[in-house]
Amino acid sequence: DTGVSQDPRHKITKRGQNVTFRCDPISEHNRLYWYRQTLGQGPEFLTYFQNEAQLEKSRLLSDRFSAERPKGSFSTLEIQRTEQGDSAMYLCASSSYVDTIYFGEGSWLTVV
Amino acid sequence: DAKTTQPNSMESNEEEPVHLPCNHSTISGTDYIHWYRQLPSQGPEYVIHGLTSNVNNRMASLAIAEDRKSSTLILHRATLRDAAVYYCILRDVEGSNYKLTFGKGTLLTVNP
Numbered sequence: 001d002t003g004v005s006q007d008p009r010h011k012i013t014k015r016g017q018n019v020t021f022r023c024d025p026i027s028e029h030n031r032l033y034w035y036r037q038t039l040g041q042g043p044e045f046l047t048y049f050q051n052e053a054q055l056e057k058s059r060l061l062s063d064r065f066s067a068e069r070p071k072g073s074f075s076t077l078e079i080q081r082t083e084q085g086d087s088a089m090y091l092c093a094s095s096s097y098v099d100t101i102y103f104g105e106g107s108w109l110t111v112v
Numbered sequence: 113d114a115k116t117t118q119p120n121s122m123e124s125n126e127e128e129p130v131h132l133p134c135n136h137s138t139i140s141g142t143d144y145i146h147w148y149r150q151l152p153s154q155g156p157e158y159v160i161h162g163l164t165s166n167v168n169n170r171m172a173s174l175a176i177a178e179d180r181k182s183s184t185l186i187l188h189r190a191t192l193r194d195a196a197v198y199y200c201i202l203r204d205v206e207g208s209n210y211k212l213t214f215g216k217g218t219l220l221t222v223n224p
Contacts, residue, residue: 004155033211042199042214043156056211091155093212101212103155
């Protein structure tokens with residue numbers, strides 16, 4: 001079963017370091033979403049791609065965050081100069097047009 | 113995005129039916145009602161969705177009120193593996209990206 005794959009699953013980093021998460025969507029899904037989830041809260045939307053185009057960014061996505069989806073396949077989410085407040089689970093999801101959105105298992109980030 | 117209201121938590125016994133309510137009084141005609149659930153330390157998992165008619169699948173049933181201002185997710189026989197946070201989400205099919213906007217959901221506890 002080739003669902004949405006995220007890597008790494010867990011990352012511990014020191015404050016001020018850069019981190020990058022990768023997401024491989026379900027094959028042929030043209031829509032890709034990034035969410036962030038902190039303890040006790042529901043997932044919060046960060047950004048959305050249709051193919052390689054980034055069509056929407058949340059205000060949560062500060063200038064330290066950047067997401068890319070080259071060639072409309074996998075996507076990366078980079079966080080520069082991490083802060084303790086960035087500690088969260090980062091979720092990737094994909095869908096095909098108006099079809100069901102499927103989520104990956106998430107990437108846990110701990111900033112120490 | 114139209115809002116949904118769910119109880120913070122509910123409790124059930126194993127092998128008994130569970131009815132999870134959701135109020136969405138401001139639902140629009142193009143909003144589909146989606147349910148996702150999230151098991152501990154995992155990404156959200158699609159459960160079921162509907163527009164006007166009641167829906168059944170292998171995981172659950174969705175009962176939608178005639179005025180569409182409320183809905184109920186029905187788990188016919190709860191198991192311990194159904195313990196999760198259940199999210200009721202309205203998804204606008206005419207929106208440009210069809211993203212999901214999560215609330216806090218209902219934490220379902222299943223007692224053995």
